[in-house]
Amino acid sequence: MELDDLKSAWADLARQLERRSALDFLQLKHAHFARLRASLRPLYLTQFVSILSGLCALGAAGLLWSSLPLPLHLVAVAAALQAYGVLCFVCAGIVLGRLRGVDTMAPVLAMQLQLARVRTAYVRTGLLVGLPWWLLWVVALMAAAALGGVDLYAHAPEFVWISLGVGMLGLAATFAVWHVSRDPRRARFGQALDAMLVGGSLRRAQAWLDEVAAFERT
Amino acid sequence: MAHGYTMAAEPELSERFRAALDRHRGIVLKVAASYCPDPHDRADLAQEIAAQLWHAFPRYDGTRAFSTWMYRIALNVAISFRRASGRRERHVVGWDDTAHDVAVPADDTVAGERIAALYRCIDRLDPLNRALLLLYLDERSQREIAEILGLTETNVATKIGRLKQRLRADLSDSSTGA
Numbered sequence: 407m408e409l410d411d412l413k414s415a416w417a418d419l420a421r422q423l424e425r426r427s428a429l430d431f432l433q434l435k436h437a438h439f440a441r442l443r444a445s446l447r448p449l450y451l452t453q454f455v456s457i458l459s460g461l462c463a464l465g466a467a468g469l470l471w472s473s474l475p476l477p478l479h480l481v482a483v484a485a486a487l488q489a490y491g492v493l494c495f496v497c498a499g500i501v502l503g504r505l506r507g508v509d510t511m512a513p514v515l516a517m518q519l520q521l522a523r524v525r526t527a528y529v530r531t532g533l534l535v536g537l538p539w540w541l542l543w544v545v546a547l548m549a550a551a552a553l554g555g556v557d558l559y560a561h562a563p564e565f566v567w568i569s570l571g572v573g574m575l576g577l578a579a580t581f582a583v584w585h586v587s588r589d590p591r592r593a594r595f596g597q598a599l600d601a602m603l604v605g606g607s608l609r610r611a612q613a614w615l616d617e618v619a620a621f622e623r624t
Numbered sequence: 625m626a627h628g629y630t631m632a633a634e635p636e637l638s639e640r641f642r643a644a645l646d647r648h649r650g651i652v653l654k655v656a657a658s659y660c661p662d663p664h665d666r667a668d669l670a671q672e673i674a675a676q677l678w679h680a681f682p683r684y685d686g687t688r689a690f691s692t693w694m695y696r697i698a699l700n701v702a703i704s705f706r707r708a709s710g711r712r713e714r715h716v717v718g719w720d721d722t723a724h725d726v727a728v729p730a731d732d733t734v735a736g737e738r739i740a741a742l743y744r745c746i747d748r749l750d751p752l753n754r755a756l757l758l759l760y761l762d763e764r765s766q767r768e769i770a771e772i773l774g775l776t777e778t779n780v781a782t783k784i785g786r787l788k789q790r791l792r793a794d795l796s797d798s799s800t801g802a
Contacts, residue, residue: 409791412745415738416654416761422739423653510700511680511693513774514755517700614707621752622775 449505449528453498456535460494463487466549473552479559479566480552486545490538497531515622522615537580541573641681644690645674651694652677658746658758659702669705673698695759695772703751745794753787760784 470476470484504524510517544566551558559566587596645652652673660666677697684693746754752773759769766784770777 408795409788411738412742412791412795413761413763415735415742418735419657419739419742420650420654423657424650510676510697511683512700513696514699514703514752514772515774517696518703518752521704617750618752621750622779 449501449524452528452532453501456494456498456531459535460491460498462491463494464491466546466553467491469553470549477557477560480548480557483545483548483552486542487549490542490545493538494535497535501527501531515618518618519615522618526615537577540577540580541570544569544573637682641678644681645677648691648694651691652698654758654762655695655698655702658754659706659751661743661747669702672705673701676701689768692768692771695764699755699758699772703755706751741795745791748794753783756780756783756787757791760787 464487467484467487470480470487476484501524504520504527508517508520508524512520547569548558548566583599586592587599589596652670656666656670656673660669677694680697684690746757749757755773756769759772764772766777766780769775769784770780773780775783
């Protein structure tokens with residue numbers, strides 16, 4: 407079989423598809439777009455949650471700032487919440503911005519790169535917004551208590567320090583495990599960890615970016 | 625997602641779209657057949673492509689070739705669809721007559737065998753090279769392929785050269801192995 411035979415096969419296939427196709431393009435309904443929108447919904451929903459978290463953090467920080475003067479530890483709590491609120495907005499902004507940039511009419515390589523970058527940004531910002539919760543839950547608890555008129559640190563400083571210590575250990579352990587998993591000798595462990603933490607999404611998005619780049623280059 | 629058109633303009637737009645799609649429906653069918661061996665997936669993909677085309681149609685620049693615009697969208701949707709539905713390119717999918725239901729017509733076994741060989745070649749390619757093969761087999765010009773894929777014409781020529789070499793090797797392996 408030669409290349410010309412493949413072209414003939416292609417023409418045969420096209421004829422058969424035309425003949426056998428049961429597709430009725432005239433049946434396109436608006437309902438179909440609901441499915442398209444639904445496929446993007448989880449991505450948008452996560453950003454909505456991130457913005458909502460940011461708003462809550464900024465709101466709580468604002469309420470704390472309005473109660474000035476505050477003891478030093480509550481100033482730190484308000485500052486941490488404000489920083490986290492801004493971080494949530496920035497992260498959601500990055501993903502939404504990249505989502506807006508995806509254009510199905512763009513050349514194939516350009517669009518596939520755009521999609522892989524959205525996926526990469528989605529996973530990375532997700533980690534950035536999620537990991538601080540090792541410590542942030544203590545901060546949130548202190549803020550909630552303070553807004554309810556109770557200074558948690560003044561009443562139970564041991565609880566605050568122990569919780570922060572445990573959070574720091576958790577955060578350090580997460581980074582240590584991640585660092586170990588990047589060792590090429592532990593590739594299988596790294597893949598398993600990626601799959602556990604981010605469902606392998608980041609690795610797949612990165613692999614796709616590499617594949618597109620390799621196709622462009624070679 | 626905004627539709628980008630008003631309800632008042634929709635009937636006229638819809639008519640223009642249907643006419644254009646009907647003239648070039650072969651592109652949708654061929655792209656769907658190249659990326660989905662399973663008939664049900666293929667029908668889903670074809671519908672998905674048609675829906676995306678309809679969605680993008682209000683932004684179509686009438687001064688450019690409709691087929692080029694259509695190929696870009698169809699291939700973008702097909703590659704994403706394929707990657708989202710189980711990443712089967714990572715595993716070589718063996719030839720399966722029941723899966724490729726269009727491949728073996730009862731009335732023409734020679735054509736059936738040729739199509740089977742074509743599908744075996746397609747199955748071995750990654751999504752991007754598959755797009756290149758599809759455009760090459762469809763006898764699109766190098767300029768048009770470059771425009772669709774977002775490569776330079778020189779790059780397209782090099783890639784097509786390599787693809788032909790690879791196909792020749794695959795075809796010769798199949799014939800010696802048979």
